[in-house]
Amino acid sequence: MSMKSISFLASLSLLALTFQFAIAADPSQVQDFCVATNSPVNGVSVNGKFCKDPALATADDFYLSGLNVRKSTNNQIGSNVTFGGVDNVPGLNTLGISFARADIGVNGQVQPHYHPRASEIVGITEGTVLVGFVASDQRLITKTLNVGDVFVFPQGLIHFAANVGQVPAVLFATLNSQNPGTIFVAENVFGSNPPITPALLAKAFQLNVTTIMELQAKF
Numbered sequence: 001m002s003m004k005s006i007s008f009l010a011s012l013s014l015l016a017l018t019f020q021f022a023i024a025a026d027p028s029q030v031q032d033f034c035v036a037t038n039s040p041v042n043g044v045s046v047n048g049k050f051c052k053d054p055a056l057a058t059a060d061d062f063y064l065s066g067l068n069v070r071k072s073t074n075n076q077i078g079s080n081v082t083f084g085g086v087d088n089v090p091g092l093n094t095l096g097i098s099f100a101r102a103d104i105g106v107n108g109q110v111q112p113h114y115h116p117r118a119s120e121i122v123g124i125t126e127g128t129v130l131v132g133f134v135a136s137d138q139r140l141i142t143k144t145l146n147v148g149d150v151f152v153f154p155q156g157l158i159h160f161a162a163n164v165g166q167v168p169a170v171l172f173a174t175l176n177s178q179n180p181g182t183i184f185v186a187e188n189v190f191g192s193n194p195p196i197t198p199a200l201l202a203k204a205f206q207l208n209v210t211t212i213m214e215l216q217a218k219f
C-alpha cells in the first residue's frame with residue numbers, strides 16, 4: 001500500500017471517529033412510532049409536530065388554565081388526571097417538558113402505569129398519597145407523601161399513587177417529555193384491541209383462561 005493511500009485511510013477513519021463523537025445517538029422519540037413513508041403526501045408529522053412560524057406565536061400557545069379546578073373522581077378507579085402536553089399546549093413542541101394535575105378521591109388511585117419517554121416529579125398540594133415504583137429488579141420503592149412532599153418516578157418504570165388519607169388528594173406532576181406516553185398496565189395488557197389470545201395471557205399470568213377472559217371483559 002502506498003504512503004498516500006495509507007494517509008487517505010487514516011484521515012477517513014479519523015473522519016468516521018469524529019462523526020461518531022458528533023452524533024453519539026439517535027434523537028430520542030417524542031411519539032410512539034414514526035413509520036417511514038416515501039412520499040410526504042402520506043405523512044402527518046415528523047418526530048414531534050411541525051413548527052408554527054415563530055412570528056405567529058401567541059401567549060395562548062404557551063398557556064393552559066383550569067388546573068385549580070377539582071375534577072370528578074366518581075369513576076371506577078377514583079381519580080381524574082388533567083394533562084398538559086404538546087397536544088393541548090402547542091408551545092411545548094420541542095421543549096421536552098409537560099405537566100399534569102391529578103385529583104385522587106378518598107380510596108382512589110392513579111393505577112399502575114408507566115411513561116415510555118419521561119421521568120416524572122410529583123408534588124402533593126392536598127391530602128396524603130402513597131406513591132411507589134418498581135425497579136427492573138422488581139424491587140418496590142415506596143413512600144407516603146404529605147402536602148409539600150415531592151417524589152421522583154424514573155423513566156419507564158411502573159408507578160402508582162394512591163390516596164391513603166381521609167380527604168381528597170391533589171398531586172401536580174412535571175415530566176421531561178412533550179409527549180411522555182402513558183401505558184396503563186392492566187388496560188394495555190387486558191384491554192388491547194384486538195385482545196391478546198387468552199391462552200397466551202393465562203400462561204404468562206399463571207391464571208386459567210376463564211379468569212383471563214373475565215379480566216379482558218373488564219378492560
Ligand SMILES: *[C@@H]1O[C@H](CO)[C@@H](O)[C@H](O)[C@H]1NC(C)=O
Pocket residue numbers: 070071072073074075079080
Ligand atoms: C374528569 O372530570 C371531568 C370534570 O369533572 C369529568 O367531565 C370527566 O368525566 C372526569 N373523567 C373521569 C374519567 O372521571
Ligand SMILES: *[C@@H]1O[C@H](CO)[C@@H](O)[C@H](O)[C@H]1NC(C)=O
Pocket residue numbers: 208210211
Ligand atoms: C379458574 O380459576 C378461578 C380462580 O382460581 C377458579 O375459581 C375457577 O374455578 C377456575 N376455572 C376453571 C375452569 O378452572
